[in-house]
Amino acid sequence: MGEGTTQHRNDAGIATAIGILAQRFGERLSTAPSMREQHGHTLTWLANQPPDAVVFVRSEDEVRDAVRICADHGAPIIPFGAGTSLEGHLNAPSGGISIDLSALDQIVAVHAEDLDVVVQPGIRRKTLNDQLRDTGLFFPIDPGADATLGGMAATRASGTNAVRYGTMKDNVLALRVVDARGEVVTTSRRARKSSTGYDLTRLYVGSEGTLGIITELTLRLHGLPEAISAGICPFASVAAAAEAVILTIQSGIPVARIELLDEVQVRACNAYSKLTLPETPLLLVEFHGTEAGVAEQAARFGEIAEDLGGGPFTWTTRAEERTRLWTARHDAYWAGLALRPGCTSFSTDVCVPISRLAACIAETKADLEATGLIGPIVGHVGDGNFHVLPLFDPADAAEVAKVKAFVGRVVERALAMEGTASGEHGVGQGKMKYLAAEHGDAAMATMAAIKRALDPQGLFNPGKIVAP
Amino acid sequence: MGEGTTQHRNDAGIATAIGILAQRFGERLSTAPSMREQHGHTLTWLANQPPDAVVFVRSEDEVRDAVRICADHGAPIIPFGAGTSLEGHLNAPSGGISIDLSALDQIVAVHAEDLDVVVQPGIRRKTLNDQLRDTGLFFPIDPGADATLGGMAATRASGTNAVRYGTMKDNVLALRVVDARGEVVTTSRRARKSSTGYDLTRLYVGSEGTLGIITELTLRLHGLPEAISAGICPFASVAAAAEAVILTIQSGIPVARIELLDEVQVRACNAYSKLTLPETPLLLVEFHGTEAGVAEQAARFGEIAEDLGGGPFTWTTRAEERTRLWTARHDAYWAGLALRPGCTSFSTDVCVPISRLAACIAETKADLEATGLIGPIVGHVGDGNFHVLPLFDPADAAEVAKVKAFVGRVVERALAMEGTASGEHGVGQGKMKYLAAEHGDAAMATMAAIKRALDPQGLFNPGKIVAP
Incomplete structure (x- = not known):
């Protein structure tokens, strides 16, 4: 099926980059196997494909330095926040350097009158809301996991209250992004709306680290309800x-x-x-x-x-x-996992027009029964988005194959109903193979042209979303 | 100041394209001066720069044919809806062909259960809402003028109720766009949200015809309030x-x-x-x-x-x-115009963080007084967006110069307050010169790279937003 396949590796370039990064970052450059494995972490069936090294950065300038060193030597670059993504977003099929942003975890400025906040990308959503409590404001997007805001923007996350407050696309006002040249792109101002120029904010939201590294976010806040x-x-x-x-x-x-x-x-x-x-x-x-x-x-x-x-x-x-x-x-x-002790599961998600939701779920339940799988279903149904969690024994290859085929059918069913392969989990490696069927060849060619234009060497998170 | 300057013209290519278009479209290709002037229409001080011909298309296939003919011969292409834009969006500084989409004015499908509607780009917003009335649903974006929905998407329009319902960016679910190769890009499905791939919908919304021609829109609808x-x-x-x-x-x-x-x-x-x-x-x-x-x-x-x-x-x-x-x-x-009989005006708009709105308006009023201009102010203040309408005598060159300088100061003031050069009128020719100051060099380089990638010949609405 192709996902998780190891791609061409530029071993010499990666080794040189690691040498220079080690000089620049000292002990904040790690090549320890456990650290590398954890940074290729994924919650799918996809095999772990660790990066060759992990760099722990402490500033935007350090992100720029790391990107420039990698770019000079053709080493792939994979931004890392909290490691809570679900579709193999963090795997390193061509090797390369994981840039860990978790130390960039500060609130830069709260603008209570403007209902916005400026944050670093490594801050987690629970921490953000804890720190905002005294203002009477909150950031509503809740994908379940205690993800970083940078990761949530990169994957266009949403969650339980998107039906009212929208997704990350609706709640990011502006970004700072380090691009492939190591330059900082500012995507917008703090004004609530603008009609000047291409919407770079929305281009980077959901780009899964394939176009640049988010180093700062301006987010919309909402008043805590009375x-x-x-x-x-x-x-x-x-x-x-x-x-x-x-x-x-x-x-x-x-x-x-x-x-x-x-x-x-x-x-x-x-x-x-x-x-x-x-x-x-x-x-x-x-x-x-x-x-x-x-x-x-x-x-x-x-x-x-x-x-x-x-x-x-x-x-x-x-x-x-x-x-x-x-x-x-x-x-x-x-609770779902506990239905069958010793098993594992992973959550797949699709989203359809709400008029098709009942049919999509009914057919999915019939499919589960016909396949002999247990799979609880939960959904953000106000958006037409639902998750199914098929349970399986990871040691049983036949059952793993059965679950993979089932997940494929869930996606195909959603696509046949004018839906999308993922409402909120994103593409990563796991859903790349469905993108052409969802978007069509012309849209895929457009995405590839954008990728080539903004990342000509193809170094940012290769093997994700689109082949350049 | 550069705006409205005539650019390099490919006279031979344009003439050849017109010849072929005339064979293909017959009487629906017009080179009449009045028709050309009307299609370069603008409500600024900018001089009229008419296209060389106007083609009236009746289908997406005809848009594709027209684009391919123009592309084959290097003729610029300017999409036209209702001609209600305010910043010289429709001028043809390099000549070329205006593609008039006003006959593509049908509702394709209403999906009441999903609160969406699929429309052709030439339908106007009042017609759309008249035709939706029986469904109990409406499309909220109201920029004042009875613009086409294609034009409203292309300019990222908003208006009086954006504070509650958002702008076009928030209310376009999906687009069909004819690209520079004459292919049709579908940007998204009808699902309410998706996290698969680059957000092409938002890339085209606000691109002012510089990346392609919108041929169909899927729009979010809202229930008519009780x-x-x-x-x-x-x-x-x-x-x-x-x-x-x-x-x-x-x-x-x-x-x-x-x-x-x-x-x-x-x-x-x-x-x-x-x-x-x-x-x-x-x-x-x-x-x-x-x-x-x-x-x-x-x-x-x-x-x-x-x-x-x-x-x-x-x-x-x-x-x-x-x-x-x-x-x-x-x-x-x-009403503003009537304050000074015989004068004219045009509406300029800026948008600032709402905490800066009072200061921005106060300084603008002081500026008006110091300059000796009358300029009523109205604003969509929930977004921090306001309009000022300086009155002037268009025959008085000194007064025109005074108004131009004043408008420049309005924009610079907004930018100094973390605002944008336009909240909803867009860039066109009139505000191109402020874009670098607003977005910075790295963002401008990114926009130019996207423009080159998606329109390598630079034929779509040249001289607007960004130099390729």
């Missing part, structure tokens, strides 16, 4: 739950989160988190607003659910009950 | 009004529109629209939501205004009163 209500609503079928989602969004209820758990996932959560949720498809919903507003939103959602035979919708504004609810959702992955 | 409230609130100063805007947005009130009129503009509107508004800085605001929701939002805004010494805030949910209010806002340009 009140939050959240609740659980059971439905007889995934189709009825999906219909409730469509009506909720069509009627303009500004739902902050609307998550689907199928009955397999609910059973797993009950067992793992000691809950007594009804073991049917469930929607977990959350509303942000004023006290009166969140009560009204919850009431209107409850009416929609009831009209579709769902409910009862039980909701609360009490913080501790909400936390218990969302903890179960956040533990869904671990 | 209730709307709108009102007027006077303030003692622009600074107090700006502070009210900041607090409104910080406190999470989902204001749909929040527009500032300075006292000069209010005086003009009173005279022109026979109104009796208080002649102080005013905010015009509008809220969308449920009946209870819009009442609550209006009440909370009123409290904020009162705390800042503003008010009384008078608001209504009655449709005819709201229409009267917004008609005055929409007529602001004509």
Whole structure:
């Protein structure tokens, strides 16, 4: 299938670059096998392909130096944040240097009046929100993992509340990026909008380190909601739950989160988190607003659910009950694994137009059954995005092959329904093979032309997204 | 100053292309002077630089044919929608062929469940919303002029309700674009989000026809609000009004529109629209939501205004009163002109972080006074975006020079405050000279590299945004 294949290696150039980097960075250049392996870390079935060395940088100037040294000697460059990506984004199929940005973890400036914050790329999202708490503002994107903001921008991350707050594409105002010449590109100003020039911000968001290294981000912030209500609503079928989602969004209820758990996932959560949720498809919903507003939103959602035979919708504004609810959702992955002791899984995701969501999930569930796999399904269904976590024994080659084929069918099904191969996990190595089918030859040629124009040597994260 | 300068012309190639286009398109190829002048139309001081011919296309295949013929003979290509742009976007400094897309004005498909619509590029926004009315959905972006959707995407348009619904960047889901080879690039699928590959959608949005011709758009729709409230609130100063805007947005009130009129503009509107508004800085605001929701939002805004010494805030949910209010806002340009009979004006716009808005407007008003110009100010202040309309006598060369210098200072002031040279009017010819100061050399080099990669001959709308 091609993913994870080792590419041509420029051994001499890499060795020379490592020698010069060692002089420049001293002990902050590591070639220890464990360090290299950890920096090629991946949560797929893809084999680990470690970089040849890891450099721990402490400033944008050091990023520029490292890039220039690598570029001078043709050594591949792979930016590293927290290592939480899921599709082999960090593997080094052509070897090269991992540039670890985790020490660049500071808030540079908070502009509370402008609802923005300037941060270094290595800051993690939980730390950012902890440090913002006193301002009454927060950064909403929550991909589950405690990722770095640089990595979240690079992979165009989203998560549970994208339905209300958008994805990284909507919440990055500006970037500083070190390009292939070692120059710093500033993509935009702090103004909320601009119509001057090509949208470089959005070009780098989602480029997975293939066009440059993000060294600073200006992010949009949002006011912490005055009140939050959240609740659980059971439905007889995934189709009825999906219909409730469509009506909720069509009627303009500004739902902050609307998550689907199928009955397999609910059973797993009950067992793992000691809950007594009804073991049917469930929607977990959350509303942000004023006290009166969140009560009204919850009431209107409850009416929609009831009209579709769902409910009862039980909701609360009490913080501790909400936390218990969302903890179960956040533990869904671990709960799923516990369904079959000793097995492993990985989460694949696709996204379809919301009108196709029920059909896409129903066919996926039938496929799981026909294939003899257990695979809980959870989804950010307000966006038409869902995850399936097929469980398998990694030591059983036949089962691994079965899961790979199943994941391929999930993607093909989504593409056939005008969807995308990934709503939020990205391409990495794992989904490169689907890109041409999704985007078409002309778009792929356009992406390749951009890659060649901005990275003529093809050194930034080679073997990801697009062949130059 | 360079703008509007005639560039190198490939006369022989253009003549050959016109000959072949005439064979292919018959009477739909026009070289009539009036037609050519109208297609180089511009609402700035820039001199008219008409294309050599205009082709009226009726299908995407015809766009491909026209582009291929032009590309084969090195003839520049300028896409034309409605001719409502403001910065000389349609001028033809190197001559060439205007491709008129206004006959491509159909809705291709409405997907009500998915809240999206697929349209041809020549449909105008008022027609689109008229045709959508029965669905209960609408397309929110309103740049004032009844522009085409293709043109609005190409210039990254926004308008009065961008503060709530975003700009074209946020409301285009996917595009079909005819590229320099005459191939059709599809930028995305209909899924609400995707993390697969470079964001070509956002690259073309705002590219002003310099990278390709948009031949189809998939747009996000929004539910028509159940209730709307709108009102007027006077303030003692622009600074107090700006502070009210900041607090409104910080406190999470989902204001749909929040527009500032300075006292000069209010005086003009009173005279022109026979109104009796208080002649102080005013905010015009509008809220969308449920009946209870819009009442609550209006009440909370009123409290904020009162705390800042503003008010009384008078608001209504009655449709005819709201229409009267917004008609005055929409007529602001004509009202401004009427302040000085026989003069002309043009609207320039900048955008700054909202914390700098009051200072930016105050300095601009002082500049107007020092320069001896009358210039009403109106602004989409929720975004930090404002327009100033200096009035001048176009026959008075000294006054024209004075206005040009003033506009330059408006832009420089915005840039000095971390703002942008244009929040929504775009670059065209008029603002090219400010781009390097705004974006820096590395970003300009990146834009030029993208331009060269996607349009190697430099034929798409030459002399705009970036020199290849």
